[in-house]
Amino acid sequence: MYIKISNLNFKYKNADKPTILDFTFNISKGEVVSIFGQSGSGKSTILRLLAGLETPKKGTIEIDDKVMVDDNVFVLPEKRGVGMVFQDYALFPHMTVEENIKFGLTKMSKSEKKIRVDEVLNLVGMKEFKSRYPHELSGGQQQRIALARAIAPKPSLLLLDEPFSNLDADLQWKIRQDLKEILEKAGITSIFVTHDKEDSLAIADKVVVLEKGEIIKIGKANQIFKDN
């Protein structure tokens, strides 16, 4: 298995109940997985643990046979090769679209960077917006740039936290289709969080249903949602 998560346990410092309980789950390379659950069920927390933004109390995470975290090891977020698209995008306001995307391309030469920026901008269909600043873009456009920025360094795992939540309904449908295509083209193993069935059905190969920090169901999207 490409990604192995076993027995993950976590509690926020000021919370009195555990936020994540014995989370165990494996993902194969190239799979798109959706974590589905109600608000407060711990979806974002799982992503933060995978990214290294939080440290689990117990459990291990391995990516491509490398231990990211266990009792003795903690790989810093910047060393994990995990990309993330945040719920509010977090595009750096003082940098243009191009600078935002180049930001993560640290190990490339100048010309390589240029090529890569064009590649990912093409992928998300935003080539002509290269020199805009984030606040000069619409919500949907910002979202695409955030996606492009996360994909650009070729992460081994891409995390998306409610990628559609800030968009209105029409746009959601269109971007959903686009995202599916983009993820397929890029061939990146991805996990995205949602509380919308349609999202899971449309994009995910596999769905994990989370309730109060515990997995209650795992399976193919159409199986999970077929009975209700």
Next chain:
Amino acid sequence: MFIIKSYKHKKDVNDLFKLRDIKTNVNMWSVLSFVVIVLIILPTLNISLKLLNETSENWPHIKEYLLIDYIINTATIVAFGGAFTMIIGTSLAWLITAFKFPMSKFFKWSLLLPLAVPPYVAGFTYHGILNYTGVIQTFLRNNTNINVNQSLFNIMNHKGAIFILTLVLYPYVFAIVRSFLAKQSADLIENSRVLGKSPMATFFKVVLPISRPAIVGGVSLVILEILNEYGLFNYFGISTFSVAIFRTWFGLSDLDSAIRLAAIVMIMVLMILLLEKLMRGRKRYSYTSSKIRPIQPIELKGIKRILATLYCSVIFGFGFLIPTIQLLHWALLTYREILNVKFLGYLYNSLRVTTIATVIIVVISILIANYARIKENILTKIYTRITILGYSIPGAVIAVAVMIFFIDIDNNTYVIRQAISHNSTRLFLSTSLVMLIFAYVIRFLGIGYNSIESGFDKIGKGYFEASRLLGMSVTKTFFKVDLPMIKPAIISGFILVFIDILKELPLTMILRTFNFHTLATKAYQYANDEMIHQAAISSLLIIFISAAMIFVLNMNMSKGGRKNVYKNK
């Protein structure tokens, strides 16, 4: 049940010492923060230990006869000064926020200007205006037959001190309450209006109660400033604690009693801080969301327009304009005598020590604020507390602590230094400006820290986390992402600290090296030697530099307010 519990406890202890956590927690930011924090608390710990020393022969006398005086003097001035600054600061803040009247735009920032006037400067200037040879009495004598009652014109007493302190310290309340009101929603006031309340009733029933935390915060700052004040009280001959600490230490050479007095002041300070916490109520400054409709000022009509302008003019006049004009006049009388190479030296000294200390403070503030934001735990909460503690400690107390600390260091390192070089002297650090700058840093770190912390608060953690996931380390993230975004906060912090250090007196007087003068010490020395006119130019320079910086600060803040693109959760 019990067994399960204790088992769980044991496991938690093991969790605390995981190898991975030690590895990930030791980095440049944590180590440097730790070192700085230790340096900050060492002098205070050192002096606290000395409280255990035997009392000197003076102490019973001080305790019996003088202490009660110190307490009454300090308490009276604190009570009245606090009350008056509260009334003036709050009313002005509301006036400027809610109404438009002639010159209201100008007053919005110029009412902050009295902050540029050091209390001792205001003190001797008003004394100079009012005394027998001053402009008022001279004018009356020459043009009328009025023979004034001298006691009415004597400002060098409790009432005068309260008058002066109110005029130069109300801006603390004004600034904090105004920026609090600017963040409140217009709905609040309009609802009250719709319910048929008059503007007056709205102010007392709605505005005052919601602004309580801000008012209490501002007044606490005023009180701490009064406790810190030395120059004004010494010049007026009023024995407050700060003055008493100096006298006992330098007049009686009784360090142990000075330390005891300092300890009493610290108890008072802690009580005030506690009281502040209680009076603020449960809610602290509430950061309402960015999408509020701020209160729109409405045009005042008729006589009210004039009264509003008049009120602001009177405060601005007494707090800034009148003393400045008087000083300008004296400056014209004395510039030939005063402005020389030596004077340029004082100016250079002032700018040099102030800049060095301010830069150090800003750097330390950034270091600790960034570390505290990345690692939110008990340790960093303690760090934050310690960082801002210095601002509540009066200068006289810090001066005692720092000087003893440095003399102790010098004595303890003498042998080592002797071994390295034969001509090292016993006193080394304690006769250098390092000591003064160190004391400035402890005393004013809190001001820089608050400003920079609020800058970090504003941008949130989202950008930081995004940058980490794009492969940047904490340090690289800081330089590429955080630093450009908190620039306005850094500028504000720098300016606020700079102004405070430029006019600082008690620390500079005690801890300066031999023959080292700043604008502040020189102004004070002249005034104390009954050469008020000669004190004018140094005073004016302090006022002008500070006023210019307040102007820049105001521009910087209103720019930051408009640019809300950086807002993130």
